[in-house]
Amino acid sequence: MKRPPIYWNKAKKILSKKDKVMAKLISNYKDGSLITRNDVFFSLCKSIIGQQISVVAANSVFFKFKKKCKGKINPKIVNKLSVSSLKSCGLSKQKVKGIKELAKKLTLKEFKPELIKEMSDEEAIEYLSSLRQIGKWSAEMILLFTFNRSNIWPLQDIGLLRAISNNYKKKYFPPKKFLIKLYKRFSPYCSVATWYLWRSIDDEPIQY
Numbered sequence: 001m002k003r004p005p006i007y008w009n010k011a012k013k014i015l016s017k018k019d020k021v022m023a024k025l026i027s028n029y030k031d032g033s034l035i036t037r038n039d040v041f042f043s044l045c046k047s048i049i050g051q052q053i054s055v056v057a058a059n060s061v062f063f064k065f066k067k068k069c070k071g072k073i074n075p076k077i078v079n080k081l082s083v084s085s086l087k088s089c090g091l092s093k094q095k096v097k098g099i100k101e102l103a104k105k106l107t108l109k110e111f112k113p114e115l116i117k118e119m120s121d122e123e124a125i126e127y128l129s130s131l132r133q134i135g136k137w138s139a140e141m142i143l144l145f146t147f148n149r150s151n152i153w154p155l156q157d158i159g160l161l162r163a164i165s166n167n168y169k170k171k172y173f174p175p176k177k178f179l180i181k182l183y184k185r186f187s188p189y190c191s192v193a194t195w196y197l198w199r200s201i202d203d204e205p206i207q208y
Contacts, residue, residue, distance in 0.1 A: 002035040002036070003035075004033035004034060004035065005033075005034055005036075005148040005150065007150050007189065007192075008033050008034065008192065011150065011189035011192040012026050012192065014189060015186060015189055015192060015193055015196075018185055018186070019185060019186070019193075021167050021168060022186075022193055022196060025167070025196040025197070025199065025200055026196055028200075029196060029199045029200070032199075033195070034144065034145070034148055034191060034192070034195050035148075036145060036146055036147070036148050037145070037146060038146065039073075039146070040113040040116075040142065040146055041073065041074060041075055041102065041103070041106055041113075042073045042074075043141070043142055043145060043146045044102055044128075044131070044134065044138070044142060045065070045073055045078075045099055045102070046062060047134070047138040047141050047142065048095050048098045048099055048102075048133045048134070048138070049061050049062050049065060049091065049095065049099075050062075051095070051133070051138070057090075060090065061089055061090040061091060064088075064089035064090060065086070065089045065091070068081060068085055068086070068088075068089060069081070075102075075103040075104075075106040075107045076103075076107070078099060078100065078102075078103040079100075079103045079104065079107060083096055083100070086099065086100070094133060095133060097132060097133070098131070098132040098133025098134070099133075101131070101132045102131055102132070102133075105131070111131065115127070116128070116143075116147060117147070121143060121149055121151065121152065124139070124143055124147075124149075125139040125140065125143070128142055128143075136156060137154060137156040137157060140152050140154040140156075140157075141154070144191055144194070148191070149191060150188055150189055150190075150191050150192070151187055151188045151189065151190045151191060152190060152191045152194065153182075153183050153186070153190035153191075153193075153194060154194065155179055157194075159198055159201060159202070160194055160197055160198065161173055161174060162201060163197035163198060163200050163201045164178075164179070164182065164197060166200065166201065167197065167200055168182075
């Protein structure tokens with residue numbers, strides 16, 4: 001059984017005291033928590049595959065990709081796959097380049113995920129964003145789901161913005177001032193608040 005991050009229970013208590021909406025969400029969704037696969041390559045591949053397509057389409061492409069890898073998604077396997085083989089999964093030319101380059105950089109140790117543990121959130125986002133096909137949103141997903149950082153507030157995420165609009169009765173998109181206000185209120189546990197807001201619009205907890 002995968003355990004929640006060590007800060008999870010403390011964060012729930014603090015957020016419940018600070019915010020009525022969050023207290024209600026935490027009470028409503030008692031099952032599950034943020035967990036980690038602890039596999040940066042797997043998560044980065046999944047993030048690249050999911051960019052700019054629906055969840056259903058992303059799941060379909062990822063299933064084919066996983067099948068091509070014979071169930072073992074790692075740099076060694078991906079390095080051996082041809083460009084045409086990856087394209088046949090439904091991947092665009094740019095996504096294939098991103099995944100292939102990622103596999104190569106990890107193999108040659110040009111990209112070192114272990115360094116991220118010693119970085120601040122801002123430094124880690126910059127480091128991850130140096131990879132092809134990885135922008136700020138993808139980097140934030142990695143910090144949330146792989147490294148379980150406690151204070152990620154991914155404001156490029158459409159789902160989070162919709163959840164804020166729904167739960168706080170705000171127009172879509174929510175005003176920037178209000179988003180900053182929530183960030184200050186939820187810090188240093190924005191990741192926990194984000195997870196519960198996502199949960200409020202999706203029956204299946206998100207995982208990268």
